[in-house]
Amino acid sequence: MNIHEYQAKQILSRYGINIPKGGIAYTPGEAKRVAQRISPQGPWMMKAQIQSGARAEGHFLEKSAGRQGGIRFLTGRKDIFEEAQKMLGSTLVTKQTGAKGKLVSKVYIEQYMPCERTFYASLVIDRMIPCVTLLIAASTTNIMDMAVNEPDKILRINLGLNDKISACQLDRIMDFLKLDGKCRKGLKSFINGMHQAFMDLDAIMMEVNPVGIDVKGTLTALDAKISFDDNALFRHPDIVQMHDDYEDADRVLKAAKYGFQYQEFDDGSIGCIVNGDGIALTITDMLHNRPEQMACFLNVKGGVDKDKISAGIKIIMTNPRVEGILINILGGFLRCNLVADGIIAAASEVGLNVPLVVRFEGTNKDEAQEILNNSGLPVIMAETMEEGVEKLLKAMEESD
Amino acid sequence: MSILADKKTKVLVQGITGMQASFHVKRSIAAGTKIVAGVSPQRGGTKYGGIPVFETVKEAVSATGATASVMFVPARFVKDAVKEAVEAELEVAVTIAYGVPIRDMLEIKAMLRGSKTVLIGPNTPGIITPGEACLGIFPENIHHSGNIGVISRSSTLTYEAVLETDRAGLGQSTVIGLGDDMIVGTDFVELLKRFHQDEKTKAIVLLGKLGGTFEEAAAEFYKDLPVKKPVISYVAGTAVPFDYKMGYAGDIITRGKITAEDKKEVMRRAGIIVVDSINEIHHCLQMLKGKE
Numbered sequence: 239m240n241i242h243e244y245q246a247k248q249i250l251s252r253y254g255i256n257i258p259k260g261g262i263a264y265t266p267g268e269a270k271r272v273a274q275r276i277s278p279q280g281p282w283m284m285k286a287q288i289q290s291g292a293r294a295e296g297h298f299l300e301k302s303a304g305r306q307g308g309i310r311f312l313t314g315r316k317d318i319f320e321e322a323q324k325m326l327g328s329t330l331v332t333k334q335t336g337a338k339g340k341l342v343s344k345v346y347i348e349q350y351m352p353c354e355r356t357f358y359a360s361l362v363i364d365r366m367i368p369c370v371t372l373l374i375a376a377s378t379t380n381i382m383d384m385a386v387n388e389p390d391k392i393l394r395i396n397l398g399l400n401d402k403i404s405a406c407q408l409d410r411i412m413d414f415l416k417l418d419g420k421c422r423k424g425l426k427s428f429i430n431g432m433h434q435a436f437m438d439l440d441a442i443m444m445e446v447n448p449v450g451i452d453v454k455g456t457l458t459a460l461d462a463k464i465s466f467d468d469n470a471l472f473r474h475p476d477i478v479q480m481h482d483d484y485e486d487a488d489r490v491l492k493a494a495k496y497g498f499q500y501q502e503f504d505d506g507s508i509g510c511i512v513n514g515d516g517i518a519l520t521i522t523d524m525l526h527n528r529p530e531q532m533a534c535f536l537n538v539k540g541g542v543d544k545d546k547i548s549a550g551i552k553i554i555m556t557n558p559r560v561e562g563i564l565i566n567i568l569g570g571f572l573r574c575n576l577v578a579d580g581i582i583a584a585a586s587e588v589g590l591n592v593p594l595v596v597r598f599e600g601t602n603k604d605e606a607q608e609i610l611n612n613s614g615l616p617v618i619m620a621e622t623m624e625e626g627v628e629k630l631l632k633a634m635e636e637s638d
Numbered sequence: 639m640s641i642l643a644d645k646k647t648k649v650l651v652q653g654i655t656g657m658q659a660s661f662h663v664k665r666s667i668a669a670g671t672k673i674v675a676g677v678s679p680q681r682g683g684t685k686y687g688g689i690p691v692f693e694t695v696k697e698a699v700s701a702t703g704a705t706a707s708v709m710f711v712p713a714r715f716v717k718d719a720v721k722e723a724v725e726a727e728l729e730v731a732v733t734i735a736y737g738v739p740i741r742d743m744l745e746i747k748a749m750l751r752g753s754k755t756v757l758i759g760p761n762t763p764g765i766i767t768p769g770e771a772c773l774g775i776f777p778e779n780i781h782h783s784g785n786i787g788v789i790s791r792s793s794t795l796t797y798e799a800v801l802e803t804d805r806a807g808l809g810q811s812t813v814i815g816l817g818d819d820m821i822v823g824t825d826f827v828e829l830l831k832r833f834h835q836d837e838k839t840k841a842i843v844l845l846g847k848l849g850g851t852f853e854e855a856a857a858e859f860y861k862d863l864p865v866k867k868p869v870i871s872y873v874a875g876t877a878v879p880f881d882y883k884m885g886y887a888g889d890i891i892t893r894g895k896i897t898a899e900d901k902k903e904v905m906r907r908a909g910i911i912v913v914d915s916i917n918e919i920h921h922c923l924q925m926l927k928g929k930e
């Protein structure tokens with residue numbers, strides 16, 4: 239689960255990390271009042287609160303929103319109302335949002351912090367060791383590109399689960415960034431604050447980019463992003479409260495409600511229902527060789543509740559982009575007959591108007607096949623995954 | 639012969655009184671598994687389907703001599719359950735649950751370091767040695783005893799790999815799902831090592847997928863083996879674009895850009911037979927069989 243910049247900053251602030259004074263606004267009038275409260279003279283930063291990186295380099299779909307991106311530097315008091323009016327209700331497109339962009343429904347107004355220099359800091363999980371790894375870079379441009387093209391420009395420090403950062407680790411960062419000695423104390427509490435928040439709140443990624451350093455050597459989080467482990471949210475009801483439903487597509491939300499994973503792709507017309515993301519990847523590979531593409535898939539994981547499975551199947555059946563459905567279930571924990579019941583329940587409610595190919599294997603396979611055969615639904619059965627893909631493509635061609 | 643579990647392995651079930659456990663325990667017993675004890679807090683001293691139930695793993699071990707555990711405990715209790723298994727010095731522990739918090743897994747991995755326990759999972763179908771022992775939730779109708787070892791990083795694709803060995807007219811020595819989660823108890827290397835020591839296993843099917851560097855580690859280990867058994871591998875995710883939303887950004891930042899093609903290439907160079915479609919595995923197995 240992801241949260242907005244302003245929420246991430248509030249969390250960091252609770253862990254002793256400096257953040258610029260700021261406030262959230264849903265209307266231009268509110269923006270004006272917030273700006274007045276946090277810094278009567280300015281200048282200010284106004285930042286579109288959508289969950290995406292590279293907001294500054296993004297652009298708005300609407301001409302009325304102006305040519306600038308989603309992060310704007312403002313000096314005059316009257317600019318606040320005007321710029322908030324431009325951004326609010328407009329659609330911001332960034333490298334990460336896709337061409338459709340995201341609707342900006344709130345802006346965050348901050349006091350502008352003059353900085354002498356900036357750097358990149360984040361905490362991630364290195365799954366192979368496994369441990370929590372601190373990443374530091376002098377440059378604050380795209381970290382992904384840097385990781386791929388210039389990996390030496392990133393300093394990686396593996397942290398213990400409960401240990402504070404050691405003096406020697408701190409030396410390495412000071413050295414790597416060539417920081418002035420006056421920053422050392424602040425850097426230590428900054429990193430320890432991030433690490434403590436990361437562990438306490440079951441984060442899986444925490445990025446402060448950039449960290450700003452002012453003339454006095456004080457460190458401030460100028461932007462912040464935190465992702466949490468969905469499987470640990472039961473320990474953090476306060477974090478769950480921060481979830482912004484508008485950030486997720488309807489279908490993703492619905493699937494999540496039943497504990498399923500739903501993923502949509504930019505192209506393709508085939509919808510898949512699987513139990514395990516490995517099958518989804520494999521079907522994607524098979525379609526790719528044809529060449530065809532998957533529009534979306536639903537992973538019902540080890541679900542064992544017929545009603546939930548039926549609700550999940552409906553998510554795929556009612557997706558207007560889906561022109562053919564492939565259900566591939568390899569039952570172990572999940573019993574195939576439950577899925578068969580789910581298919582019938584879903585089809586009787588929303589109708590089955592596109593070709594449906596089903597491949598069952600494993601627990602209660604025979605029973606499941608019999609249920610579908612007796613249902614009167616025009617279901618095409620397949621014995622293998624490859625055959626399932628072939629039969630679906632053929633049926634889709636014929637139904638054209 | 640087999641690895642990790644056979645007909646002599648004394649198995650205990652943690653969380654035996656749960657609803658899902660009862661369905662799968664019955665099937666495991668039918669599959670030949672020697673289930674000697676159950677563990678369920680506050681149910682100690684009772685019997686469950688004729689199996690004695692204990693309060694703790696330690697008690698169950700000292701009373702029955704169990705050396706392996708299969709856990710049907712919910713995700714949020716997995717950490718405590720593994721702790722018990724490790725402290726009781728069990729040789730093998732299998733965690734079926736999916737959705738174990740990552741922080742718990744970091745702590746579990748720390749517990750496992752230097753311990754006697756091999757943890758399989760979480761989010762795995764478990765371990766099955768057909769006809770001898772099933773520690774997990776494998777479907778009963780697809781496995782046959784034979785001499786192909788199967789290791790998979792994708793739970794459900796494990797069954798697909800098993801079906802491929804069936805299609806080749808071969809059976810399985812032992813089948814293991816490493817688990818689908820970001821952090822799992824055991825990697826390919828440990829199991830490749832064991833399969834190479836197992837006389838019955840003649841060849842190994844290894845299923846990888848995008849994310850992490852498990853396949854690279856397997857290739858590195860395999861490359862240096864003095865005596866190599868044939869390994870056939872498929873890596874899921876070739877058609878998935880690099881900026882795939884399902885992936886974890888931390889992987890890229892810590893390890894750089896690693897595609898399924900990269901993984902396949904590293905394995906090929908190490909002498910592993912790599913196929914582009916999962917349904918090609920049985921052709922390769924048939925060819926190996928022909929050579930014998």
